[in-house]
Amino acid sequence: MKASQFFVSTLKEAPADAEIISHQLMLRAGLIRKLGAGIYSYMPMGLRVIRKVERIVREEMNRAGAVELTMPVVQPAELWQETQRFDKMGPELLRIRDRHGRDFVVQPTSEEVITDIARQELHSYKQLPRNFYQIQTKFRDERRPRFGLMRGREFIMKDAYSFDRDQAGAKASYQAMAQAYRRIFDRFGLSYRAVAADSGAIGGDLSEEFQVLAATGEDAIAYCPQSDYAANREKAAALAPAGPRGAATQALTRTATPGSSTCAAVAELLGVPLQTTVKSLVLATDEGSKSQVWLLLLRGDHEMNEIKVAKVPGLDAGFRFATRDEIEDHFGCPPGYLGPIGLKKPLRIVADREVALMADWICGANAPDFHVTGVNWGRDLPEPDAVADLRNVLSGDRSPDGKGLLAIERGIEVGHVFYLGTKYSQAMNATFLDENGKPRLFEMGCYGIGVTRLPAAAIEQNHDARGIIWPDAIAPFTAVICPIGMDRSAAVQAAAEKLYADFLAAGVDVLLDDRGERPGAMFADWELIGVPHRVVISERGLGEGQLEYQHRRDPAATRVACADVLAHVKGRMAV
Amino acid sequence: MKASQFFVSTLKEAPADAEIISHQLMLRAGLIRKLGAGIYSYMPMGLRVIRKVERIVREEMNRAGAVELTMPVVQPAELWQETQRFDKMGPELLRIRDRHGRDFVVQPTSEEVITDIARQELHSYKQLPRNFYQIQTKFRDERRPRFGLMRGREFIMKDAYSFDRDQAGAKASYQAMAQAYRRIFDRFGLSYRAVAADSGAIGGDLSEEFQVLAATGEDAIAYCPQSDYAANREKAAALAPAGPRGAATQALTRTATPGSSTCAAVAELLGVPLQTTVKSLVLATDEGSKSQVWLLLLRGDHEMNEIKVAKVPGLDAGFRFATRDEIEDHFGCPPGYLGPIGLKKPLRIVADREVALMADWICGANAPDFHVTGVNWGRDLPEPDAVADLRNVLSGDRSPDGKGLLAIERGIEVGHVFYLGTKYSQAMNATFLDENGKPRLFEMGCYGIGVTRLPAAAIEQNHDARGIIWPDAIAPFTAVICPIGMDRSAAVQAAAEKLYADFLAAGVDVLLDDRGERPGAMFADWELIGVPHRVVISERGLGEGQLEYQHRRDPAATRVACADVLAHVKGRMAV
Known part of the structure; x- marks a missing residue:
């Protein structure tokens, strides 16, 4: 992509109502623009990030055997009445009445619709297990939308739903999703933790949150560095203290x-x-x-x-x-x-x-x-x-699994895997015929990823004073070529075009900044936007057969021979 | 893709309320499922078609220099009040009130939002021309939704909007889009006609419809086989008859x-x-x-x-x-x-x-x-x-361009390019600064493609008694491999797996039907679903080193040597 054919729009200052760093940087880097409270347009630069997130999610969901479909944004209230969520959900469920006076909702999730599809489509145990997913626009009418895409009203979510013939099957489906989520989050290139969202009691409902670690995260996570134990602090059990009680030695x-x-x-x-x-x-x-x-x-x-x-x-x-x-x-x-x-x-x-x-x-x-x-x-x-047990666990508490001491870190929830059991299939009488021809309720699970929340979480984790620092996998562009004086120097222009063509041919998602901005403004833009790999081409450098490479995390640029630049960039790219 | 990892769900009969053939076949082939009046889930098989349509649209829009973004589905009423469309549009505009009592709409199109973005983002003539597009869910609360995706309420549309500094620029942007649309419709592999949607008067508003030709189309198109003339019959001018009036020869x-x-x-x-x-x-x-x-x-x-x-x-x-x-x-x-x-x-x-x-x-x-x-x-x-001129033109009328006689055919509108002028920029006071530093209104154009309507139109044009016949470019799968007795014959299984791997390696979007259905049911499914290229593997054929190939339009299968099958299929594929 050439910048002249794309849309680059940065701001010096973020609007005053942007309270957290990811919100400020997404606005300043031109990734999103506010349309209303909690409602944002995904601008071209931001949409590229979202599409990369979606692609990774889609590939790994498909690999795990899930099948993609798309359910409507506007859904008839009748289904939501079957599960009583139409009445039970508060005002965060956006309700609509159509021209004929019929009630609808704007979907916040799709348990009802997918259960309706299952009861129509899945007749026999032979069709199970089955996992359907969609990547689709959702709406939750938050009372106090804020923090940009972190707690918006309209957002994109990947939601998957598994259908199994029994609990053992449902738990296997759950585990397959939990594994797929690990692959997905590994591929994002973010530091994250899969966290037990329940008390960890054996036999309890299965539920795990995927938390992107960030000092600014809303959630506190208790984890044990010596073991796999990790739980949302809200749910982390304090290990029962060892007795007996000490004897009294002081007078009242x-x-x-x-x-x-x-x-x-x-x-x-x-x-x-x-x-x-x-x-x-x-x-x-x-x-x-x-x-x-x-x-x-x-x-x-x-x-x-x-x-x-x-x-x-x-x-x-x-x-x-x-x-x-x-x-x-x-x-x-x-x-x-x-x-x-x-x-x-x-x-x-x-x-x-x-x-x-x-x-x-x-x-x-x-x-x-x-x-x-x-x-x-x-x-x-x-x-x-x-x-x-009435208290939050503390850093230094013994881990509930007895394998070490707990530490506390903060995270942002961007994924959730959840074993639902028959909650929805029972409410909607969604059954299949088992081996004996008897109707049985589906055992279900649901699995969400906040597709538009993920970039915000990535930024909370990866930024500095100059702007965003994207992991390669979800950067709007993996590399940017910044030619200095391209309009004045035929040599710079030729080198820039050649390098651009070489990068594209090598499959690197590269942008050539041919806008003609001055170096300072150009560098500031790409540091703010957070493209991880930058190559600068100048007439002086070319005279010595060299270009300048700088990773967004490097303190300074490195001079690299023109012929070696592509290999150098590839060497610095995440695998 | 293997059928066992996908979701194939066909019906013998279409529901009674499916009146037209595309609606019947989309339901029977499991492409869509009805959720409510005019509201459909896009099932896995249908979503593949939609994604292929989207990809072609996206590639050609990008090639034409348009930049993709995504605007919200739920939009604040304030913007719609600026253009007075909030009041002027009838009940087909779905209106919502949020928890705080503020008015919103579910977008039917996005002229208001994109004009709002333009007035915030495009400050100078140097940033023009500019064309933004999105592929996004829309809603029109049709009074009588029917015909499946042909006249649904919720649908996916590609909508693009161009911004120019003057009329000449806007017309160039319009022409670039009209050209891109021809490339898009050529790539779909459908028989279509670009049709003047206005009276054809020079200097009038520029507007063209892209009509997929089908005998069942709602629109009548008048065209001249001897020239480029084509217009929606609603708008086709009757050529002024040659005078003078004949003399009276009869008594009253x-x-x-x-x-x-x-x-x-x-x-x-x-x-x-x-x-x-x-x-x-x-x-x-x-x-x-x-x-x-x-x-x-x-x-x-x-x-x-x-x-x-x-x-x-x-x-x-x-x-x-x-x-x-x-x-x-x-x-x-x-x-x-x-x-x-x-x-x-x-x-x-x-x-x-x-x-x-x-x-x-x-x-x-x-x-x-x-x-x-x-x-x-x-x-x-x-x-x-x-x-x-009060009348509809007739087949055999002289063409308004004087170059021949008109013929009439029927079509389904799936695209529209439209020069808007300053209608929206004026209503919303959307200006940029020209060379002299003076504010000027944007000259705009808008360009739509009905992404979910297109597959329905394709089916109206391409079907037979057995089902759908997809063009290669938008088929859910380009080819299907149907092994007979795969579970009983190791030779058939091995040949099927090898052919499947070969097709995938050659970049053919192939499905291997490993469901174990009997040949009759299996063939009926794929003929109904309309996959254009089918290869049948049987033990008997393998014994003679042969497979059977049949294009969906072929009256019978052709025997092809195993080694030649891939080349044979590629030879029959549309370029």
């Missing part, structure tokens, strides 16, 4: 802690480790007009994990934080100095498993500016009503 | 024509050519509460052309057919025996140009069961108030 003591309303402040004031403090979180549940107040106890250095709390019996039907009135009513004290000793009114106490094994700990005294130290279960207060 | 005579209320019946009864009769069509126009009745006179063998009538001064603000009361009020006679002589009330008479030159003609006598013969202008009635 009321201690003045003026102005120290946090565990960290108390630990610092008293000169003790933060791990000896216990924080009090007050929740409430409602049943009709009756409320129940709950006190959750976590170690001072631990954070509450809402997903785990929501699994505690009694809290699993929904909970909220307690009101200030409820707190004062039960503790006789405003927040900041709360604790489980000397309560005004009874409440239910749930201790994190770590707290349940602590001795000689510190907590609020239920009086402003006072804490108690040397607290011990059984002696100073009764055993808790319940003990549970 | 009232003639009984009992029960003969049509020109054809009168001509037969009286034993005269239909061309000597004149039919009366009664229209009316309304201005406020006042109505004006019009009498249009056309030769008995001619049909009224509404588009031409709508250009007659006085009728150009809208007209309707007159009511029975209006007719009786002006003619004193019910329809069937009307004529311009002896009117009860004055009205405006418009004669077709042919009628204005006739002598000794026949028309209704304004009395049931009576006509008058020997009618002559000037002698028996005054000259008409207006003379105009």
Whole structure:
């Protein structure tokens, strides 16, 4: 491609509403343009990236035996009513009424339509297993669309759906997809992690997220460098601490802690480790007009994990934080100095498993500016009503698989493989005939990749002050030829055209920048756009039979003999 | 591709609501499945056809210098309000309200969005000319969707938009697209005609339709076999007849024509050519509460052309057919025996140009069961108030370019190139700076191809009693290998696998049917699906070192030596 026949459009500054780096760089590099909140045009430069992502996905899906089709963007509500998602999904499901007053949705995914296709097309167990996929426009009416393609409303997703005759088959289909996803993400050239999205309990639903690692990622991932263990921190189980509880060695003591309303402040004031403090979180549940107040106890250095709390019996039907009135009513004290000793009114106490094994700990005294130290279960207060895993895991925690210590890193979810079971086939009565001629529900799985989110994640992971740094596989162009003074120098022009032809003949996706921009502006454009390989042709260099090569990550250019340039670039390309 | 890894799903019968052959065959061959009225899933077999259409379109658009991007499916109403299309377009524009109550549309085309992009991106005449295109899902909420992909609601269209600095540039861009379209349609391997969509007047708006010829086409095309002239019959001008008017030779005579209320019946009864009769069509126009009745006179063998009538001064603000009361009020006679002589009330008479030159003609006598013969202008009635081209051209009419006689054939519109001028740039104030630094409106053109309609049109043109007959370029597979008894014969299996590998290595898009179907069912499937080249491998044939080749259009198979089969198929493939 020659730049003069393409469309290069860069901006010096990103619009003020672009908050994260990938959004800013995608706008500045001219990959996307905003049309409305969460709705973007994919400009020529951005579309090339998307197409490369799509091609890799398509090749590996086909290799794994999945078959491509395309389901409609606008889908009749009737199918969505069969699964009750038409009513259950919130306003993020974009609903339409047509000219005849019939209800439709703009697809956010296609479980209903593919299940409808399966129940019409797949009659016999002999037609199974079967995996259909599409790469198609989706819409989710996010309440607060932001971050460009990271959390847009209209987006492109690859969604695949497997149909099997039984659970064993469905799990094999799931594993085949999980393997295909590893190949896909390997080919993208990104640093990623496949992460258990459930608690890892054996026999539970199978589900894995594919997270592109980036410091700015929304998701925290807990992983064990010594083993394969990796899980979304939301779901990572804390290993049950080894007992037994230590013996009490300190007396219960009321201690003045003026102005120290946090565990960290108390630990610092008293000169003790933060791990000896216990924080009090007050929740409430409602049943009709009756409320129940709950006190959750976590170690001072631990954070509450809402997903785990929501699994505690009694809290699993929904909970909220307690009101200030409820707190004062039960503790006789405003927040900041709360604790489980000397309560005004009874409440239910749930201790994190770590707290349940602590001795000689510190907590609020239920009086402003006072804490108690040397607290011990059984002696100073009764055993808790319940003990549970309530907390996020921390870097340095023992891995749940017992094979080392956890580390935490951040990631961006761009893929998800999920074993669905018969959730949709049951709701839609989608059956096939088994060997005995009896109708059976399909065992299903679904498998998504955020095709337009992936480039944003790639940028979050790969950029510097000058712009984007694309991996070869998904760069809009793999290489760019920058001739200096092409309009003035016949030698430069001839060398540029020859090199361009040589690159094309060698199958390198190359762009020749024949726009006639000055070197500074030209280099800045391609550094911003992030083309990984750059060759500069100048009259002076040619005089010495040399060109300049620079990888986007190289600190400086390397002089290379004209005849060796193609081989040099190929040598630097990712395999 | 092996059939076992693909998805082949044929039906013996098409659903009853599939009225036309392409719709029936697309359903029976498993190319599409209906999801709702005018909404279809593109099944794996159909998607392959669509992808091949897209690839040809994309290659030729790129070759012509157009640059691909993708605009959103869901578009904010604000832009559509700038051009007033949000209000002016009828219910075929699918409107949506998002969760915040903002209005959106599902794009039927993208003039507004691309003009918005142009006014943001194209600042200077130096950036022009520029042509952007997309291949993207569209939606038109047709009142009566039918005929499968021929007149669906959701469809895929390639839409391109050119931006130029002046009319001369815009016309050059238009011509470049018209040329690219000829290359595209040539490559599809279909019989088509590029047809002037306007009246052909020089200096008028430039507009051409690309019509795939098919006896079942909705559009009638008038063309001249002796020249390049071709136009949609709706717009084809009738050549002005050569004058002068003949002299009167007959006396005006009232003639009984009992029960003969049509020109054809009168001509037969009286034993005269239909061309000597004149039919009366009664229209009316309304201005406020006042109505004006019009009498249009056309030769008995001619049909009224509404588009031409709508250009007659006085009728150009809208007209309707007159009511029975209006007719009786002006003619004193019910329809069937009307004529311009002896009117009860004055009205405006418009004669077709042919009628204005006739002598000794026949028309209704304004009395049931009576006509008058020997009618002559000037002698028996005054000259008409207006003379105009009111009729559809007929086969055998002289071509408007004077180079021969017109023929009529039927076609299906699948492409359209259109010079827009400043219609959208003016409405949206989309300007660039010219050489003098002054803002000027873009001169625009738009260029569409119905990507999902094209396969339907191809089938209307290419089918027989057994099914579809694809041109090589857009067949789901170019060739199919049908081994007989592959599961029983190692020799057949080995030969099939080898041939499959050879075809793939030679770049032939081949499918190996390894499903194990019986020969009859297998052949019926591929004849229905319409794969153009078929090779049958049987144990008996192999014994004689031969395979059977049959083109989908061949009446019978040809025996070919195993070693020659690939060359034979390549020899029969379209170049």
